[in-house]
Amino acid sequence: MEKILVVDYGSQYTQLLAKRIRDLGVFSEVVQFDDNISFNDVKGIVLSGGPDSVYDIDAPDISDEILNAELPILGICYGMQLMAKKLGGKVEQRGIAEYGKTKITITDQSLLFKKIPSTFNVWMSHKDMVTQVPEKFKITSLTSNNIISSFENETENIYGIQFHPEVRHTEFGIDILKNFVHGICGLKGSWTLMDFVENKIKEIRDTIGDKKAIIALSGGVDSSVAAVLTHRAIGNNLKAIFVNHGLLRMNEVEEVESTFRDYMGLNLTTVDAQERFLSKLKRVTDPEQKRKIIGEEFIRVFEQEAKKEKDCEYLIQGTIYSDVIESAKSGKKTFKIKSHHNVGGLPEDIDLKIVEPLKELFKDEVRSVGEILGLPREILYRHPFPGPGLAIRIIGEINEEKLTILKKVDSIFIKTLKETGWYDKVWQAFAVLIPVKTVGITGDKRSYGYVAALRSVDSVEGMTADWSKIPFEILDVVSSRITNEVEEITRVVYDISSKPPATIEWE
Ligand SMILES: Nc1ncnc2c1ncn2[C@@H]1O[C@H](COP(=O)(O)OP(=O)(O)OP(=O)(O)O)[C@@H](O)[C@H]1O
Ligand SMILES: O=c1[nH]c(=O)c2[nH+]cn([C@@H]3O[C@H](COP(=O)(O)O)[C@@H](O)[C@H]3O)c2[nH]1
């Protein structure tokens, strides 16, 4: 299988880069900058961005194996700066940074910019810049600040770009990657997710053999797809466990049970663990601490359930790539944003061996895998719901009262979105409880209650997101339904922050 290697220098977008290449029909895999790399079937190399500066003492380097592999190389941001330094050019800080949208102009012909207009907007995120290109290299574009935004040596097949083509805000970003992968590396693009499915089923079968496994099934998109995939591989040796930790939405237990009980031969057990989760979370206010407690408790429940089965050694989780990257468990150089309960929130000692068949994929790819496996639309197109559930949507301390309030508010919001056809137009929507009291007036009397925040975002893979432009009339209906039906709420606000700089969940 011909592939492109993406070398990770710690960018938040490394896997996204790999995904964009897979979307072009070319298999792509991420390796760490200091891994021992095998170049079998590799047809091109992309160096990612990263948080370091190339002259820092412990700045990650590029190996001679990569430099001498005689394969086309595309360096992005840090990757470009590293190539510049390594090959005899110069990288400097000159007191100007470029973050976000920046205009560039193509100044010289390049295969990378084939069929692309001569000026366009790109997405930047840098403060270091290449100020002198290596010998025999030419500059091919400049930003409106006169900063070198790309250089190359066509004979050596080495290209560098300062901007991020993988981020949607870069116009023609996909075309640039296409020019590299199809044009410069000469790959045709016949790889599909069907190949992924076949390889994974075989891999799971080889790993688990005739032992038993449990799958942590939440009823969400990722674990449902992981369940069906694993079930294809090991059949009835798979048992599904759904944990009711008391942080689920209104009627969620009944809904998950009715959808999955006996679904495709999956035998589902619901574990009532409300008491143990809620007592451990008492008086905890720090988001990271909440996430860690929940991550650990989940594992303890799974261990306990696994003990009830003979020869049950494996735990299957529906972890996907965005869970991994934000928990900073991907590259050695990546910054941690938050500990997703199933990755960064896991305890050190775990009795079970964890298998995560969807770990390299993004949400939209997981949905496509689900379609290949024949899962119904109602399951595949549900909004994501985080494992820690309402615990990370109640700011600060959690208690039964706040949980009851938030469940009501959330269900009104979601119900209205479904009634107006907006549920399917947005990527994820939910309510957040802000336990700050403000003054209101109801029936000529003073009221003093909490604030409910509504959050709805549009996204493709959850790595970046825009707030949804839900019509005011609908927000108006939601707001009055909430204040009429939930007396503890005096005020409703709508979150208009994008990611970045905000994240989707509030904690
Ligand atoms: N209540 C739960 N019971 C059992 N396992 C759970 C529960 N909540 C989460 N998990 C496990 O944690 C993993 C990560 O949760 P996450 O919410 O990211 O995925 P999901 O629930 O499968 O899909 P979605 O993103 O659509 O909600 C799940 O795939 C599942 O394996
Ligand atoms: O299973 C999960 N465990 C977690 O700990 C977790 N934290 C965030 N999310 C979901 O991930 C996506 C990105 O969310 P953030 O922008 O808040 O990081 C959104 O879809 C979030 O709902 C989680 N899912």
Ligand SMILES: NC(=O)CC[C@H](N)C(=O)O
């Ligand atoms: N996004 C990046 O790769 C940043 C690279 C480098 N640290 C800079 O600020 O220029």
Ligand SMILES: [Mg+2]
């Ligand atoms: Mg979920």
